[in-house]
Amino acid sequence: MHADITLAVDGEEHALRVDTRTTLLDALREHLGATAPKKGCDHGQCGACTVLLDGRRALACLILAVAGDSCQVTTAAGLADGDTLHPLQQAFIDHDGFQCGYCTPGQLCSAAGMLQEAAQGWPSAATTDLTAPPVLDDTEIRERMSGNLCRCGAYPGIVAAISTAAPHTGVPEGSR
Template identity: 65%
Template sequence: MDATLTLVVDGRPTTLTVDTRTTVLDALREHLDATSPKKGCDHGQCGSCTVLCNGRRVLACLSLAVAHDGDEITTAEGLAPEGERHAVQVAFLEADAYQCGYCTPGQICSAVGMLDEAAAGHPSAVSGDVAAPPTLDRTEIAERMSGNLCRCAAYVNIVTAIERVHAGETAR
């Protein structure tokens, strides 16, 4: 069964006709040549397909494209204007927050979404008092990023990169 839908990918509206079984991840990678979101597990367990959907971090592999008609999808490629880098991308470079790089676009999109959630005052599982405004320290960052696995285990520098962005040490 085919469906025709529009995805606004990195600011560009694109109308496409796909099988209803197509995930947002496959629509991006196989139909729209947006290959920065990666297919790791394809079952919602690794986070490498993380994109922003209408500004919030989600897993593209568990999202059916047909259910996202009209939605704005932002991949790591679309976080900053053409030719520029987002502060989180700069921080990942400066902190050496990756090794093989496969999980990195998902880590970066997840970090961007996570920083917005923290700025909005969302608590986490390690916030001592769930009713109090959270303080984004290394423990909080690690917990909030737990949905993104890195098999090279670059976690220490990923947390450092995000910590620097949060502290305003990296210009956006």
């Protein structure tokens, strides 16, 4: 069975016909040539495929493309503002937040979504005081980014990059 859907990917609207079993990740990569989201495990375990779906982070390998119909999809390629890198992208460069780079698009989208979650007061498993806005210390960042694995072990740089970029991404003072 096939279905006609529309996806807005990094601001560009696409109409496509997909087999209803197609994942959002395969629709992006194989149908639309949007290769920023990476296929690592294809089982929801590594985070390499993370995108923002209507602004919230999502694992594209676990979502059917038909479930993303009419949604806004932001990939790591769409985070930049033209030639100006997103603060997270610049911070990953400044803090050596990657080696091979395969996990990096997912790390960037996950970090962007995570900072918004924290700004909205969402607690994590590492949050000790549920009555106060979460403070994004290294423990909080590690916990909130724990769904994104890095086989190169660039974690110290990733945490430093997110910590540095947080003030430049509109995250309120109380969340840092």
